[in-house]
Amino acid sequence: MSPDRYVPVALSARHAHLSQEHVEALFGPGHRLTPLFDLSQPGQFAAAETIEVVGPKRSIPGVRVLGPARGRSQLELAATDGVALGVNLPVRVSGTIEGSPGAHLIGPRGAVRLSEGCIVAARHLHATPRDAERLGVADRQKVYARVPGPRGLIFDEIVVRVSDDFRTELHLDTDEGNAAGIGKGDSVEIVSSLCDDLCRLEGCPIAPAVSPGVGRPFCSFTSDKVSIR
């Protein structure tokens, strides 16, 4: 496979984004988040602050807060965490928390009852415009990512987001990283069409007609609705 289709993986462990109001409720009036180290996406940082997240079944202590503070509080958790907390977490694009489960948050100076905001972040690819061109992908299209090795698998349903503000990375959560046996520093192959990109059959009558990113499951010609003779 050609090396120029590879991108690094960023694994997101469970974390909290907090509104400034909730920062002050949990850590005290006038409190500002303390940057601990920079994250790979420009401007984002892991804060020194952690909170305890309490669900109906169990609680999870030491959940890292990320900064800067946002408009609305949101907890990005792994589905495994949902089992521990006792809530059924929906898979959502970051920022779309309507109707998601809430939780109680406990900080050193107070507690907050969050009525909604607990989600599993949908897997997605951040790409700079330059890398998007290199990878042959466009903003908002869906792609695959192929992971080799003894726990090899092919992630489907990866939404591409292109912006000059991004660093190019595939964002997965810890469940996904653990299921695929990959971690920080690993790279995976981005595949926009299994048929077109992976087969690359010069003699195949299908591949030349496949538009990147369309055609599911693998290309529009191989679905049950279309018969090729």
Added chain:
Amino acid sequence: MSPDRYVPVALSARHAHLSQEHVEALFGPGHRLTPLFDLSQPGQFAAAETIEVVGPKRSIPGVRVLGPARGRSQLELAATDGVALGVNLPVRVSGTIEGSPGAHLIGPRGAVRLSEGCIVAARHLHATPRDAERLGVADRQKVYARVPGPRGLIFDEIVVRVSDDFRTELHLDTDEGNAAGIGKGDSVEIVSSLCDDLCRLEGCPIAPAVSPGVGRPFCSFTSDKVSIR
């Protein structure tokens, strides 16, 4: 896709298999495991007994013991559990524990220092001979399993095991189930060759020449070593 390629999923949560010697060390002399409920594989049961597993970083309480007792003790954990315990778990076929990390096990009547035996069980497909024929797969071959939906993915590296003693099921751990958004009662599609089984292109010059289960990444003709013109 044709429905006769579907198999049910069995998700294994973390559990312990114990030798009779260790059952007695943890639960008292002469103790026998108490069946709590039958598991899907014939003869296997979840026991009423649970143990605490202690790693160098943290411990995990309430780990379910499965019965009957085996020749050697073995802990089948999720990679997520390995992070919590502070050990790097290898992916292994059940029973092959040589060189794997150990742990301390604590029961109500004693403790055991396990020198090795902590693994992540490699994903595998159990099939009856009849279902293997239906699925078009053979003992020890590797297959894919395709999961649809918002967390859709294609599991690679699934080893097929065929026996009259099995119930047909795809065995995954909780990390894998959570990464794919599937649980007990769901079914997935078994695919022995992405090229041959999924494309099914009548006009494709490749598919008829592909032997099921061979040819990786997708078929032997699409690897970098072979050029098709």
